[in-house]
């Protein structure tokens with residue numbers, strides 16, 4: 378691939394270096410916008426969107442680090458190729474972890490520089506622009522990060538509570554990467570039988586152990602040039618952690634009972650819901666392996682930390698299951714959405730999905746009510762209703778309280794705005810809040 382017609386933003390304060398790069402890039406057919414300071418670059422990048430930004434890590438008025446985090450706020454930020462001097466490598470590695478793209482250490486030869494530039498542009502142009510992971514700002518940030526690292530080969534560690542969607546994110550990452558047409562092999566390390574783990578992951582040669590009647594290709598080999606996704610990585614026993622470390626360092630492994638080195642060509646993505654640093658402290662996880670697998674580490678937030686996603690996901694699963702179940706149910710009662718927003722979702726998206734499926738399968742009415750989604754709140758273990766029927770005024774009070782708290786939440790605790798949202802006067806709202814014992818700081822309840 379040539380750089381013909383590509384637009385490149387160059388941020389370099391040294392005139393000699395700047396001139397020479399402009400000349401070389403122009404000779405390759407690229408258009409170069411050259412900025413000699415961070416402030417100039419920020420202004421320039423608001424106006425144009427280059428295919429690549431080449432940036433010196435040390436600038437007269439800012440650092441590459443700060444500049445990148447400012448530019449990276451925008452979702453469509455281009456890839457960055459940093460030029461670092463000896464001694465800036467730590468900063469460059471931090472930037473890679475933040476999804477910057479790549480770096481070249483000065484002095485570099487021009488061919489290496491051009492190769493890196495070309496491959497960043499090529500990989501980036503294959504990334505799809507639109508998003509699908511969630512409507513919340515938190516998930517948009519996750520998605521933005523995944524898009525940044527999609528063209529790279531560095532290992533990625535996805536962390537987050539159970540059911541937040543780590544595997545969904547890994548598959549999304551694969552789908553938008555230049556490897557999308559190659560296999561993705563997803564392995565749940567906790568589900569592999571301990572005695573077979575090594576041969577499942579790395580394969581075995583014929584006769585390697587009793588019962589090994591034929592050669593067997595493991596997951597690492599079957600992933601080819603695609604993605605090897607290792608879920609629940611903390612469950613990998615220490616001897617296998619050592620073998621995985623060698624695989625990452627040497628980009629090669631051996632089958633059980635074999636001697637020949639087999640190249641590892643896939644991208645490694647690991648996931649965990651454990652605190653791996655605590656596992657290292659407890660001697661259950663190797664620190665050197667942790668450093669290798671978390672070159673890029675992305676935390677997927679819990680569902681309760683991104684309530685905006687709850688209604689969207691409810692609708693998504695509703696559409697999916699109502700089609701599957703051929704259901705006549707029309708949707709969720711608004712009280713049900715309120716109740717879902719108040720629930721803490723310890724099982725995250727998986728719990729939400731299961732609850733919606735169950736509610737649709739068991740609901741009798743046209744609308745899914747709170748007790749369809751949360752039957753445990755209405756029934757005892759034997760299935761009988763244990764909650765006494767509330768009087769109308771009690772039910773109204775519960776609904777009023779919930780609605781007021783929601784309005785306060787949406788108006789960040791500002792009573793005047795909350796009253797507007799509720800369509801009542803400020804005095805009436807104060808009076809109701811006093812009667813129901815709600816403070817203006819109760820919006821987070």
Ligand SMILES: Nc1ncnc2c1ncn2[C@@H]1O[C@H](COP(=O)(O)OP(=O)(O)OP(=O)(O)O)[C@@H](O)[C@H]1O
Nearest residue numbers: 510511538539540541542543544545650726727730
């Ligand atoms: N953004 C999303 N959009 C649609 N479905 C999602 C999303 N996130 C998660 N899910 C669904 O939630 C369930 C759990 O997701 P997933 O298996 O990716 O979670 P996980 O974090 O890997 O869980 P675990 O820690 O238990 O391995 C799956 O059924 C998945 O399809």
